[in-house]
Amino acid sequence: MDGQLFDFVVVGAGTNGRIEDIGSVAEFVKGKRRADNITAWIVPGSREVEKQAHEEGLVKILEDAGFELRQPGCSACLAMNDDKIPAGKLAVSTSNRNFEGRQGPGARTMLASPLTVAAVAVTGRITDPREVFVN
């Protein structure tokens, strides 16, 4: 998997959608930019977390890094709303289930921690976050 190119990164939804998770991703991508091949979604776990993420300036940091804020809730964890990974695309996601078609029919999912997902957002490929965020 090392070096595998990805298409989507998903941070949040239910699992790993806490303010702390969004904060840790924001801290690591601050001043960086998502890779050109990556669509990056950030999904607060609730309206309350979304509000807090705005108030703490985390949304601004993430949007500056090329992330897109999506509606709080289930989102691409299980592809019930518009947040579906297209067929044939590869996503790395902080959610906790990677069953066939879970994030959209024909999509492929790799599960990872918020920081690994942040690293993939920046490099566009599977990356050890310790190699991206040294300091």
Place this chain on the structure above:
Amino acid sequence: MAYDKFTILRSTAVPLPTENVDTDQIIPARFLKATEREGFGDNLFRDWRYDVEGNPKPDFVLNDPTYSGKILVSGKNFGSGSSREHAVWAIYDYGFRCVVSSFFADIFKNNCLNIGVLPVTVSAEFADKLFAAIQANPATEIEVSLPQQKITLLSTGESESFDINEYKKDNMQNGFDDIDYLLNMSSEIDAFAATK
């Protein structure tokens, strides 16, 4: 919500020897938004059953007219994944009343017992016998007796007993979910409340 009473079911069966069938395969999440229980059967095993244009995939067992019946015999670890009741609603709505496997995911199994689909856990050896018998002769009948807690392959007479919680067994024989069970005692509840 009440469902058809379950006592003795004698039926042909549909074999699905796949292991680890998860709830996302049983009913994909994009079909969960309905607020009625009816209609989920149309999308049972949706992405295995139909291609993206909605055409039936001929090699999937539900599209094979050779097999039919009210019993689904599946591979080990059936129903893992999410806790969605819709997975059982889809199975019931399609017309299955019993699922047989050598292992069920726990939440799925308990959802079955509340919704009127009998989950029958058999040994891996007995499951293999069922698959072999059904595939050799799709007209093979299986009898599932809830009162006796016994499943029998009628072609050979081989049988195995299965476990079920006594309370759930009574409920299934009456067609009750947990709420129906309580409502059925409403006169006793009212009588008790009147003494307070």
